[in-house]
Each structure stands twice: as structure tokens, then as C-alpha cells.
Amino acid sequence: MLSVTGLRANVGDKEILRGLDLRIGPGEVHAIMGPNGSGKSTLAHVLSGREGYAVTGGTASFEGRDLLALEPEERAQLGLFLAFQYPVELPGVNNTYFLKSALNSIRKARGEDELDAVSFMRLIKEKLKVLHLDDSLLKRAVNAGFSGGEKKRNEIFQMALLEPKLAILDETDSGLDIDALRVVSEGVNALRSPERSMIVVTHYQRLLDYIEPDFVHVLYKGRIIRSGGKELALELEQHGYGWITDEGAAA
Amino acid sequence: MTSTPAVEDIVGSEYEHGFTTEIESDTLPPGLDEDVVRAISARKGEPEFMTEWRLKAYRHWLTMTPPNWADVDHPPIDFQAISYYSAPKRPEDGPKSLDEVDPALLETYEKLGIPIEEQKALAGVAVDAVFDSVSVATTFRETLAEAGVIFCSISEAVHAYPELVKQYLGSVVPHTDNYFACLNAAVFSDGTFVYIPEGVRCPMELSTYFRINARNTGQFERTLIVAEAGSYVSYLEGCTAPQRDENQLHAAVVELIALDDAEIKYSTVQNWYPGDAQGRGGIYNFVTKRGDCRGARSKISWTQVETGSAITWKYPSCLLRGEDAVGEFYSVAVTKGRQQADTGTKMIHIGPNTRSTIVSKGISAGEGRQTYRGLVRIGQRAANARNHTQCDSLLIGDRCTANTVPYIEVKHPSANMEHEATTSKISDDQLFYCRARGLSEEDAVSMIVNGFCKEVFNELPMEFAVEAQKLLSISLEGAVG
Numbered sequence: 001m002l003s004v005t006g007l008r009a010n011v012g013d014k015e016i017l018r019g020l021d022l023r024i025g026p027g028e029v030h031a032i033m034g035p036n037g038s039g040k041s042t043l044a045h046v047l048s049g050r051e052g053y054a055v056t057g058g059t060a061s062f063e064g065r066d067l068l069a070l071e072p073e074e075r076a077q078l079g080l081f082l083a084f085q086y087p088v089e090l091p092g093v094n095n096t097y098f099l100k101s102a103l104n105s106i107r108k109a110r111g112e113d114e115l116d117a118v119s120f121m122r123l124i125k126e127k128l129k130v131l132h133l134d135d136s137l138l139k140r141a142v143n144a145g146f147s148g149g150e151k152k153r154n155e156i157f158q159m160a161l162l163e164p165k166l167a168i169l170d171e172t173d174s175g176l177d178i179d180a181l182r183v184v185s186e187g188v189n190a191l192r193s194p195e196r197s198m199i200v201v202t203h204y205q206r207l208l209d210y211i212e213p214d215f216v217h218v219l220y221k222g223r224i225i226r227s228g229g230k231e232l233a234l235e236l237e238q239h240g241y242g243w244i245t246d247e248g249a250a251a
Numbered sequence: 252m253t254s255t256p257a258v259e260d261i262v263g264s265e266y267e268h269g270f271t272t273e274i275e276s277d278t279l280p281p282g283l284d285e286d287v288v289r290a291i292s293a294r295k296g297e298p299e300f301m302t303e304w305r306l307k308a309y310r311h312w313l314t315m316t317p318p319n320w321a322d323v324d325h326p327p328i329d330f331q332a333i334s335y336y337s338a339p340k341r342p343e344d345g346p347k348s349l350d351e352v353d354p355a356l357l358e359t360y361e362k363l364g365i366p367i368e369e370q371k372a373l374a375g376v377a378v379d380a381v382f383d384s385v386s387v388a389t390t391f392r393e394t395l396a397e398a399g400v401i402f403c404s405i406s407e408a409v410h411a412y413p414e415l416v417k418q419y420l421g422s423v424v425p426h427t428d429n430y431f432a433c434l435n436a437a438v439f440s441d442g443t444f445v446y447i448p449e450g451v452r453c454p455m456e457l458s459t460y461f462r463i464n465a466r467n468t469g470q471f472e473r474t475l476i477v478a479e480a481g482s483y484v485s486y487l488e489g490c491t492a493p494q495r496d497e498n499q500l501h502a503a504v505v506e507l508i509a510l511d512d513a514e515i516k517y518s519t520v521q522n523w524y525p526g527d528a529q530g531r532g533g534i535y536n537f538v539t540k541r542g543d544c545r546g547a548r549s550k551i552s553w554t555q556v557e558t559g560s561a562i563t564w565k566y567p568s569c570l571l572r573g574e575d576a577v578g579e580f581y582s583v584a585v586t587k588g589r590q591q592a593d594t595g596t597k598m599i600h601i602g603p604n605t606r607s608t609i610v611s612k613g614i615s616a617g618e619g620r621q622t623y624r625g626l627v628r629i630g631q632r633a634a635n636a637r638n639h640t641q642c643d644s645l646l647i648g649d650r651c652t653a654n655t656v657p658y659i660e661v662k663h664p665s666a667n668m669e670h671e672a673t674t675s676k677i678s679d680d681q682l683f684y685c686r687a688r689g690l691s692e693e694d695a696v697s698m699i700v701n702g703f704c705k706e707v708f709n710e711l712p713m714e715f716a717v718e719a720q721k722l723l724s725i726s727l728e729g730a731v732g
Contacts, residue, residue, distance in 0.1 A: 049686075049687075050683050051679065051683070071686070072686035072687050073686045073687075073690060073691055076686070076689035084684065087684070088683075090681060090684070090698070090699060092701070092702025093701075093702035097698075098685075098698065102689050103689075105690050106689040158688065162688070
């Protein structure tokens with residue numbers, strides 16, 4: 001589904017990703033962990049097509065397409081979804097309107113019929129329940145005045161609605177208290193399916209107690225230096241990043 | 252172009268009445284002096300009082316100099332190079348076919364979904380289907396007459412309702428007010444007159460679009476709306492489709508009068524030709540609009556969406572004289588390319604307990620230049636006056652500018668004033684967020700801008716609001732990146 005080989009990317013003059021390899025099959029959940037500045041968010045941004053990063057080498061293919069050649073909206077239309085670490089506020093833009101436009105834009109790109117207002121409302125009400133979100137959210141402007149927890153829940157709500165093939169959760173746990181973390185994780189787990197893959201980018205093992213990954217990768221200085229099963233996360237929790245990064249640096 | 256027999260009949264019948272033969276003598280040579288003013292008045296067959304009224308204005312105009320305080324640049328206007336009276340345009344004067352019209356303009360018409368015949372009319376191409384609207388207009392006039400509403404051209408009103416005209420014309424914007432209003436008083440070509448009798452709620456939204464000859468009111472338009480006690484009217488001016496006009500200078504005057512408990516809602520969508528990419532050939536729109544809340548509990552509300560013109564100079568204002576009178580100003584102004592706009596409002600609180608609201612949304616893209624200039628004055632007798640002002644500017648790109656120049660004068664200690672101003676940019680973060688959800692960059696911009704303008708669009712009549720949104724999206728296409 002996603003295949004990344006030798007990916008290199010710069011921000012300005014600084015090389016952040018230095019030959020990263022990652023292969024993700026359908027339905028798999030991969031956790032990417034690593035200390036601050038290891039390139040986790042850069043990876044999420046480069047894969048979703050954010051400007052400001054220069055890809056200097058390597059390839060990324062998604063669903064058989066050259067991902068790096070596509071515009072961000074084309075990647076979304078193809079089934080890629082990025083849950084933002086810091087969801088952006090869009091003052092005055094009604095949430096329902098935003099979601100409907102996004103969904104229909106994706107449907108249109110896939111050659112499907114656009115949803116009318118009635119079927120859309122039915123769909124949206126159904127998805128709200130998954131995230132334990134209130135109807136009032138629909139009447140508000142996108143993320144405007146939302147609490148940190150609401151913003152993150154709104155991201156997962158959008159994911160539920162847009163039904164991506166690959167979701168990248170960029171530090172979805174940051175800024176969440178334990179209750180909010182549970183709700184968000186339950187939402188994410190409800191969206192796991194054999195057709196949907198996920199990349200869970202996180203700093204802490206904590207999130208992985210709720211969202212259990214199939215694979216764990218440790219990212220350090222722009223490369224994946226260790227991969228393993230979910231037990232790798234537990235080891236990291238126990239020993240800290242140091243025991244791997246020292247090895248990684250030596251290698 | 253093929254024409255239907257019915258249309259040929261009408262065209263033919265005009266010929267019969269000597270319409271075209273009269274035209275040569277009906278256009279005055281460029282230049283302005285007392286004889287020209289007299290000639291204009293004579294052409295329109297005006298009564299003596301109007302001729303004198305115009306002359307008085309003209310003589311005063313000679314003592315004035317053009318204003319230079321607005322933040323706009325243009326070469327000095329040669330007022331002697333303008334022809335101050337021309338009869339309705341002959342078809343031959345305009346482009347012969349749509350092939351001669353600026354393709355960018357046509358593209359916009361296409362996007363707005365304007366029928367081909369209407370496109371021709373707007374672009375000034377000889378057209379034979381305008382007559383459709385004549386019949387529509389007639390139907391409307393009948394309904395209005397039943398309600399006692401007068402809705403006619405100002406020339407017609409001078410003849411048919413001279414007492415009303417004498418009483419109200421120039422009573423809100425006197426000829427001494429400003430340079431352009433004074434010029435307008437001397438040479439105004441035509442315009443609209445609306446009179447709503449006491450206690451009448453006007454049964455429909457009035458629109459210049461439905462007034463016969465509205466297309467040819469020319470560059471010095473004059474509008475007068477009088478709402479008697481307890482009456483209500485909503486008036487729509489303009490058109491979402493870009494209108495071409497070979498007259499570069501437009502100096503209109505609009506006067507509104509609301510008596511006790513009367514309410515006037517005046518909505519404008521201004522989309523004059525802004526000129527080509529270098530700003531050449533665009534309209535200079537120097538307009539004086541003022542509403543007089545003369546009666547107690549009267550209300551005047553201005554809503555404007557300004558996307559056109561090369562230069563806009565416009566401050567729709569309210570004089571809040573009556574006790575508990577309410578003034579409102581909701582504005583969206585867009586400048587892009589080389590457009591310049593210096594626009595805002597004046598809320599003059601004279602009576603006690605008067606309230607005003609100002610919501611101004613400025614959007615600047617390309618090399619657009621925009622200034623919000625607003626005055627809120629609380630007079631000595633205006634006890635408990637309240638004003639809330641909100642001025643937001645949105646910048647797209649890094650070559651445009653936006654300024655806010657609020658003037659506040661308070662002469663009563665009980666006044667309550669609030670002023671909020673923000674300037675923001677459409678951020679890369681916002682765009683990326685939308686695009687990561689599958690929206691194209693243009694849809695994203697349009698969505699963010701429409702969100703920004705929402706409070707103003709909410710004030711527009713429904714149909715107008717939908718069109719205005721569409722217009723805004725089209726105006727800003729290609730503005731990013």
C-alpha cells in the first residue's frame with residue numbers, strides 16, 4: 001500500500017530525513033517513535049505533501065502511484081489522511097459545510113456521486129456517535145475556539161467521515177488528558193479495518209497502550225534505526241531512547 | 252445575430268419615433284460651463300426650479316477643489332474633457348460583437364452562468380433582448396402602484412412629483428457637501444426615485460435591474476429614497492456581473508430619508524470593470540451615499556459588496572437624528588490586481604439613544620490597496636449613544652496593503668464605543684489543512700474568504716448573498732500562489 005525507500009528531505013539547508021525506508025501493508029498499524037527532532041513530523045508532512053520541504057532523494061509510492069509527484073489534495077483524494085498535531089482554525093467556515101465540501105471533493109475525484117444534504121447529514125450523525133461528539137460541533141466554525149481535546153477529536157471525526165486507506169496520526173496524543181486520550185483512541189480503534197492502514201506518530205508509549213500497533217519503528221536522525229513488534233515500544237519505555245540511539249549512532 | 256420578429260418590431264418602432272436621428276444632437280461636446288448645465292436641464296425638459304438648483308451647484312463647484320486626502324493614486328481628472336450629457340447609447344457605439352470584448356470579462360460571465368444575450372447587454376454589445384425586462388418591469392410597477400409605492404426614474408419624478416423632489420432632493424447630501432457630490436448635483440444624468448407612503452411595507456425588493464432604462468443612467472447617477480413614517484423598503488443596487496462602461500468617472504449620489512419608525516435597507520453589489528491587468532481602462536467610482544434617520548426609531552442599513560472599479564471612493568453614512576435611530580454598515584470590499592479602494596462609513600449620532608453598528612471586511616490580493624476610513628461622531632445631545640465597530644482585513648499574498656483609519660469624536664460622556672480591528676493573512680497552514688482534506692487550493696481560498704465575510708453576507712437578501720459568494724470566489728481565482 002505504502003512503500004518508502006531511501007527518502008531524503010531537507011528543510012532549508014538542513015537534512016532532516018536521511019534515507020528512510022518504510023513499507024506498510026493493508027490493514028497494518030505502524031507506530032513511529034523517536035526523540036524530539038528525529039524527523040517524525042517531517043515524515044508525516046512530506047508524505048502528505050506540505051510545502052516547505054525539499055525532497056532530495058528516494059521514492060514513495062502509495063496505491064501504485066508516485067506519491068511525491070501529487071498535490072496534497074490529490075493525495076487526500078487517493079485515500080491519504082493526515083490527522084494534524086496542531087489542527088488549524090478556519091474562522092467563519094462552518095464545520096458541516098467544510099466536511100461536506102471535503103467529502104464531495106474526494107468522492108468526485110474518485111468518480112463517485114456527490115452526496116446530497118440529506119444523505120450527508122445521515123452519515124455525519126452516524127459518525128458523530130463514534131467519537132462521542134455533540135451535534136453542536138457541526139454548527140461551529142472549523143476548530144475555532146475548540147479546546148485541545150475537541151480539536152483532536154474533530155480530526156478523528158473527519159477521518160471517520162473521509163474513510164481513508166492510510167491515516168497518518170501526527171502526535172494525536174499530544175496535549176490530551178487521560179480521558180480525552182481514551183475517547184480519541186477508541187475512535188481510532190473503531191476505524192481499524194483490514195483495508196485501512198495507519199501510521200501512528202508518537203513520542204510516548206502511552207498512546208500505544210490504547211492503540212495497539214502491529215509494528216513499531218524507532219526514528220532517529222532521519223532514519224529508522226530499529227523496527228520490531230509492539231514489545232519494542234515497551235522496551236523503549238523501560239530504557240529510554242538512549243539504549244538504541246547510542247547503538248544507532250555507532251552503527 | 253438573428254433576431255426574432257418581435258424584437259425587430261420594437262427596434263423598428265424606435266426608428267419610427269426618430270430615436271436615432273435625434274441622437275446626434277443629443278450628445279453634448281466635452282466641457283462644462285453654465286450653458287452645458289442649462290442644456291442638460293433643457294434636454295430633460297426640467298422645470299425652472301431644477302435648472303436653478305443645478306446652476307447653484309455648478310457655481311459652487313467652481314469654488315471647490317478635488318479632494319486629495321483619500322489613499323488612492325490616479326492622474327488628475329480633466330473635467331473639461333468629459334461629455335456631460337449623452338443620450339442612451341446607440342448600438343453602433345459599443346463593441347460590434349462579443350469578439351471585441353475583453354476575453355477575461357467573458358470568462359467571468361461564463362462562470363457566473365449569465366445567458367449570452369445578457370452578456371452582450373452587460374458588455375455593451377448591441378442587444379435585442381433587453382426588452383424582456385421591460386415587460387417584467389411593467390408588471391412590477393403595477394403591483395407597486397397598488398401599494399402606493401412610487402418607483403421611477405428621477406427625471407420622471409421631477410415632472411410627476413415636483414413637490415416631493417423639491418422637498419427632499421439635496422436635503423441629505425447638499426451640493427456643498429463635497430466636490431463630486433456638487434458636480435453630480437450640477438450635471439446628474441438620471442437615477443432612481445423611490446417613495447414609500449406612510450405605514451406601507453414595500454411588497455417586493457426593489458432593484459434597479461427592473462427599472463426601465465436603468466442601463467443608461469450614465470455616469471452621474473442620482474438616487475433618492477424617501478420612507479414615510481412606519482414604512483419599510485429594501486433596495487438592491489447593482490449587479491454581480493461585471494459591467495463595462497466607457498465613462499471612466501462615476502460620481503453618483505444616493506440620498507435616503509427615513510421618517511419615524513421607517514426602515515430602509517440598501518444593498519449594493521458593485522462590480523464595475525476594474526481595468527485590465529495593469530489597471531488600464533477601469534472605472535473611477537467616487538460615490539456619496541448618505542442616509543438620514545430623521546424620525547424617531549428609524550433605521551437605515553447599508554450593505555455593500557465592492558469587488559469592481561479601478562478606484563473606489565465611497566463612504567455610505569448615516570445621520571442618526573431621531574431618538575433611538577439605528578444605523579448599520581456592513582461591507583465587503585475586495586481589491587486585487589491594481590485596484591485601489593478607500594472606503595468606509597460615517598455614523599453621526601445626533602439624537603439620544605442612537606445606535607450604530609459597523610462591520611467592515613476588507614480583502615486585498617495581488618497589488619491591491621485598501622483603506623478603511625470611518626468616522627463615528629457622538630454629538631452633544633446624543634445621550635446613551637452606542638457604537639460597535641469591527642474592521643477586519645484579510646491579506647492574500649505579500650504585495651497588497653490594507654490600512655484602517657478610524658476617526659472617533661465623542662462629545663457626550665454617556666457614549667459607549669467599541670472598536671475592534673484585525674488584520675490577518677490566509678496562512679499556508681490554513682491552505683494546507685484544507686488541501687489535506689481533499690479541497691483544491693482555489694476552493695480552499697474561496698471557503699476561507701467566504702467564512703471571513705460571513706457576517707456581511709448574512710445581511711444581504713438571500714439571492715444576492717448566494718451570488719455575492721460566487722462572485723467573490725471568481726474575483727479571487729488565481730489570487731494565491
